[in-house]
Amino acid sequence: MIQKSHITQFQYAAQHKPNQLIYGSGQTAIITGWTVKQAIAKHLQTSDYAVIGQLYSPTRGINLLIRNLLLNPHVRYLVIINATKEDRNAGASQCLLDFFNSGVEENISDTGRKSWVIRSQIPGYIDIEIDINALEKLRQSLEVVEAKSISEAVEKIQFYAQKPTIEPWGTPLEFPMLTIEPTVLPGTRYGHRIEGKTIAETWVKIIHRIKTTGTIRPTGYDGKWQELIDLMAVVTEEPEDFYFPEPNYLPIDRSFLTEYISQVLDDAPSREGVKYTYGQRLRSWFGKDQIEQVVDKLIGEIDAASAVMTLWDVKDHEKGGSPCLNHIWLRVVDNELSLTATLRSNDMFAAWPANAMGLRALQKHIRDQINQRSEYDLRMGPLMTISQSAHIYDDTWSNAEQLIKQQYAAVCRKLDYADPAGNFLIEVANGEIVVTHTTPGSGEIVGCYSGKNALKLVREICTASPAIRPDHAAYLGMELQKAVDCIKIDKPYVQDQ
Known part of the structure; x- marks a missing residue:
């Protein structure tokens, strides 16, 4: 048989998130999970692959990925990278593997819609509008492998690149997709304050505020978001072991949180394909352990207003991939340690609860270190986050509406009538x-x-x-x-x- 030549043979057409993909002319789609897609692309020729893209969320990403694959039947091989802590935490790569191994069944999604639910321990959904026969044909037509590292992925991709060209498995398929354009009420765009006792309660209030009055704007990620600018959230009484509602309506659980907190508190070695962790930025990025610095600062000067940690590197302007969490400030007032964090860009639906719990864990760690190393006996004060761009992406608008419908009234009924104003x-x-x-x-x-x-x-x-x-x-x-x-x-x- 004739070996595949290195001239352009196929052109990958992406209906969803087209600007987030790297395109080639081959027959292998590469799903990198949380590994930076450029870290794979630099080891390959464009003729080695059809497309390279990241996959962060099983509930938000797999549906669009499947739609793109149905539109490109020339793709015959799929390499799914499942390599990092973030991949294991999010579960998106594993859920995609489960789709190809086990298929789907009809059930209800997390937004209450009838959907194809992937047979997996990790929740993942595909629109019911996609014909089940098309999904089964896709599963049968692609050779799918998992890679646990960049080097393993590159080896598998190059192996497939040496195979003879084979015919597409069918004709391009496109299915209608439900879109929801929210109704926006009049409201203030700049400068908001939301307070709650727990992170869960505060989160519901945040989602309601953005969903009702947020401005709808295009994003740099092939979609839209609904946004408020400069939203301050104040959490006053989050318990030290964290509060999870029952049933849990947060987008995270305790097992996810355990992994996430380590990414905030602990240093991490540099790894190819992994941009950074917040812990790495705080512990070693600038050559100083900033967490240790603020502990020492406050022990030496308990009233200091300069217990500051920064995660922004001036080089971030040049290379992109800059951290969303930029600035952390700690302050002791009336024997309480408070923490204020500034996030330049904040996905309030999918990311803020984990952000807030990770920051609360950092706040507790610093409080505990001060108490252990000194004669102080500090209490935990409030946690405050200032989200400069507080937004909800369009692919979670339905989830947000469902959350508001199910939880907002109950949260409002728990109103504490004590007013700090007197x-x-x-x-x-x-x-x-x-x-x-x-x-x-x-x-x-x-x-x-x-x-x-x-x-x-x-x-x-x-x-x-x-x-x-x-x-x-x-x-x-x-x-x-x-x-x-x-x-x-x-x-x-x-x-x-």
């Missing part, structure tokens, strides 16, 4: 409304307002106390109007009655 005591005296503002807890009087116009009083109070909670301001408005009505009909007014 309490307001309302009474009527000499035909006027008198409002006394007291501090939370101690009840110290810090302000007094009087008048006969409810709206004017509310505006005066909110101007003087701009941090008052919106629901508290609404309550004041209702109570003050009740007081006005009581004055009009000469009826005694009693607050909350």
Whole structure:
């Protein structure tokens, strides 16, 4: 038989994420998982492969990958790299292998839609609109192998590249795809604050805020996202062993978290195909262990405002692949250690819960080290994240809507009525409304307002106390109007009655 020549024979056509792929002219598709695709491409000729692409998520990525493969029946070989901690954590490469080994069955996806569910311990879904016969034909027509390293992958790819060219397994297939364009309500684009006791509770509130008022914009990744700019999330009472709801609606579980925390706390050797870990950036990237530095800094000067760690390298501007987490600041106030982290770009649906738990683990590690090495006995203060681009990608909009439908009302019912801005005591005296503002807890009087116009009083109070909670301001408005009505009909007014 004639060996395949090195002239262009096939052209891979990608309907989904076309700008995220590296194209060749061969018959082997290479799925790199979390390994940087360029780390594979540099060892190959373009004639060795049809396409190279990364696969991060089984629930978000496999469906689009399968659609692209159905559109390119000239692909006859599939090399799936399953090599890193991140691959094992995410499970996407394994789930794709399970698809080719075990197929699918009809069931319900994580968004509540009827879907093809991959027979795997790792959740993975394919749109029900894709004909099952096409999926089975694809499974039967591709030779699929797993690679545990870059060198093993390159060896397998080059082996397939030496095989004779074979005919495509069929004609290109394209199936309709459901798209959802969200309704966006008016709202502030810049500068938001969301607070919750736990990461889970705060996350639901974040998703609701972005989903209802976020601006829809194109991304640099062949899609759209819904975005708010500069969103500060404050988590006040996350337990030290972390809170996972039952049933767990977070996009991570404890086993994933264990691996993820190590990527935040621990140093890691440089490996080909792996960009970095946050722990590597904090521990050794700049030649100093920054975690140790801030521990020493705060032990030596407990009131220091310069306990800072940075993950941004000026070289990141040149080479790309810059870290999303850029800056961490720790501060001790009233014997509490708080941590503030700035993330330049933050996938709030899929990544923020893990980001927050990893940062909370870092915060606890630093608190524990300070307590062990000094006479201080610090408590855990709040965790704050400032997400400069807080966004939800379009391929999780359905998931976000499902989360809001199932969890947001329940989270709102757990409202804590204590307002840090204080309490307001309302009474009527000499035909006027008198409002006394007291501090939370101690009840110290810090302000007094009087008048006969409810709206004017509310505006005066909110101007003087701009941090008052919106629901508290609404309550004041209702109570003050009740007081006005009581004055009009000469009826005694009693607050909350």
